[in-house]
């Protein structure tokens with residue numbers, strides 16, 4: 613998955629390069645800067661002393677010494693004043709300059725902390741948005757695996773409004789499902805039957821699918837009637853939407869190698885998050901998404917928070933995979949992508 617949000621101590625990341633949220637002296641400090649210098653050892657400070665500092669919004673690269681990565685990029689984020697002092701542009705510039713430096717040094721994987729969101733006071737949700745926007749823009753043009761490392765999960769939240777909307781949607785639908793478990797209430801709830809019918813088609817386990825097959829066919833003949841596979845459906849949808857393969861897998865946050873595998877193997881068995889990632893990239897409706905999931909043997913269920921969050925976004929017509937991943941992360945769910 614090209615962009616991942618994870619919870620980790622950045623000094624433990626096994627990537628080509630980690631990014632430090634430094635200050636313009638580049639001579640160390642508190643927060644993640646302190647952690648990185650402590651873990652790297654004194655040689656890092658010695659090298660930093662030779663760099664002559666760095667201006668806000670810019671970045672410089674050094675070796676990584678005792679850290680498991682190969683390099684450290686020291687980016688200097690802005691101090692947050694009131695949002696009217698170029699803070700956003702300077703923060704974007706930190707990510708852009710760092711990614712360009714990583715690319716120039718042939719790094720294939722990079723881990724970022726949420727620059728400026730600690731001692732420098734940038735509101736965490738906004739800092740995360742800037743990080744996601746800038747990195748995903750870069751990934752549309754470049755192949756790289758980028759991690760946003762969130763140290764203290766409780767310290768950041770997606771917007772309160774989005775969080776409570778999703779929570780409400782989950783609550784309402786969990787309640788429906790629970791309510792419908794009892795026969796008397798099932799009779800009162802017609803929408804449940806609509807859903808249940810749909811689910812049995814989705815799962816491919818009800819009688820519905822097999823009703824279409826003639827009873828006197830041999831097993832070979834039945835197997836000959838095999839439906840379009842997941843891979844075939846994906847390629848067909850890409851053609852129908854008139855988009856390029858690369859546009860599709862990048863929007864799906866799926867890397868090129870995995871996409872090539874799927875393209876070349878008509879019977880490729882994807883994971884559920886991979887199918888959903890493609891459904892989101894192709895902006896499929898809920899029915900089309902269910903159809904694509906069924907091709908890979910999956911369904912969308914109201915008994916799963918993950919599924920409900922996906923359904924929430926599709927119903928809202930919001931197909932921004934990075935925003936969906938932010939929400940999944942906030943609700944402790946697996947993220948979309950490979």
Ligand code: AR6
Pocket residue numbers: 620621622623633634635640641642643644645646647689725726727728729730731732733734761762763764767
């Ligand atoms: N791994 C990942 N993220 C971390 C870690 C860690 N080990 N430790 C902290 N964070 P900050 P800034 C998160 O304050 O706001 C220094 O003194 C932290 O939760 O490190 O850019 C420099 O020398 C927060 O979300 O950096 C500068 O003077 C994020 O990293 C100044 O602080 C950034 O917090 C820079 O302030």
